[in-house]
Amino acid sequence: MRNGQPFEAAVQEHGPRVLRVCRAVLGPGHDADDAWSATFLAALRAWPTLDRGTNIEAWLVRVAQRKCIDVIRAKSRRAIPSDVLPEPDSPPPPADKSIWYAVARLPEKQRLALAYHYYGGLPHTETAELIGSTPAAVRRAASDGIASLRRILAENGEIV
Amino acid sequence: MSEQNPGLADPLPSLDPASPIDVADLTALHARLIAGAKTEGLIDIAYRTVDSPVGPLLVAATSTGLVRVAFEIEDFDRVLAALAALVSPRILHTPHRLDIVARALDDYFAGRRTGFDLPLDHALSSGFRERVQRHLVQIPYGQTTTYGQLAADLGSPRAVRAVGTACSTNPLPIIQPCHRVLRGDGALGGYLGGAHVKRSLIALEAGNR
Known part of the structure; x- marks a missing residue:
């Protein structure tokens, strides 16, 4: 049986989660927007042939992971060094985005574990497969990541 | 301002894995998705709602023409689910398209129009x-x-x-x-x-x- 759900319903239901995943991986800027757009365009292309019963949310998070990698690769090809962190003297980020600047400061393993497991909702096992790790390491990285986030936000004087 | 209101979302950064996302950001991304999908010809059904004296109407169109007009009493979610099953699930909400249809309906309800010369898609009939x-x-x-x-x-x-x-x-x-x-x-x-x-x-x- 093929998937027969209106695509718009999937955008409304899962759009925010996919954006959180993209922002956790790429920071809250244009790169995350690019990855979000590429994710949903790819999803729309595949939509009519998707099997009914597919876990749409998990499927979208996996598509988003590939699109995030595409964005990172495209950037490294352009070879323009860039950092998601704001310049030291730039104004503080808006409150709704400051969490993503904090996430951006985490080591990559913690950041990816949070992106796909904590924000993406994938189980430890599946997250481990996606990022080439083990379930135990993903579990540890995610919990270390949360602890680091609390510390970073506390340092910034932001109550968590 | 400094008063705590537990009923409102915390404006400070939250560790909630479902922390809210600015509606304006999602609206902008949705508009970009519509534009990209249109360029690639991936929108099989575009829909929007139109306010009318008989309540909100859902209007949906394919590239052939208007395929469905629905009353709110029919339940728009059910109408869209039926369109997905019978025509195509590549359905997107396009609030700024279908303006010709919206204007024609406005004119009809204002008594300025007595007929419709819109292209129609009879895919739901046989x-x-x-x-x-x-x-x-x-x-x-x-x-x-x-x-x-x-x-x-x-x-x-x-x-x-x-x-x-x-x-x-x-x-x-x-x-x-x-x-x-x-x-x-x-x-x-x-x-x-x-x-x-x-x-x-x-x-x-x-x-x-």
Whole structure:
């Protein structure tokens, strides 16, 4: 049986989660927007042939992971060094985005574990497969990541 | 300002894995998705809602033309699910498209328009029902006929019930004016949008003749 759900319903239901995943991986800027757009365009292309019963949310998070990698690769090809962190003297980020600047400061393993497991909702096992790790390491990285986030936000004087 | 209100979202960064995302950001991304999908020809059905004196209407179109007009009482989510199953699941909400349809409906309800010259897609109809539904536009604005007369006009005088079914399953109400078809005994007959809507459409047209 093929998937027969209106695509718009999937955008409304899962759009925010996919954006959180993209922002956790790429920071809250244009790169995350690019990855979000590429994710949903790819999803729309595949939509009519998707099997009914597919876990749409998990499927979208996996598509988003590939699109995030595409964005990172495209950037490294352009070879323009860039950092998601704001310049030291730039104004503080808006409150709704400051969490993503904090996430951006985490080591990559913690950041990816949070992106796909904590924000993406994938189980430890599946997250481990996606990022080439083990379930135990993903579990540890995610919990270390949360602890680091609390510390970073506390340092910034932001109550968590 | 400094007062704690537990009913409001915390404006400070939150570790909630479902922390809210700015609506403006999602709206901008949605608009970008629509633009990209249109460029790639991936929108099989575009839809929006239009406010009207008989309540919000959902209008949906394919590249062929308008495929569905629905009343709120039909439940828009169910209407979209049916479109996904019967036509294509590549359905997107395009609030700023279908402006021609929205304007035509506005004009109709304002009494400035007595007919619609919009391209139509009859994908949801077939067979005798489609014949009946396509024939509805022949009933002049402001006039009514009966299920029996319509059956006779179509050369199937005994198919009165089938004509009634065709009217009650009309996927393009208002545009294909099934509200102009009454029962032979003068009673209103059923209507997808509810009897009161049928009555107000008839009254609207009678007042603008």
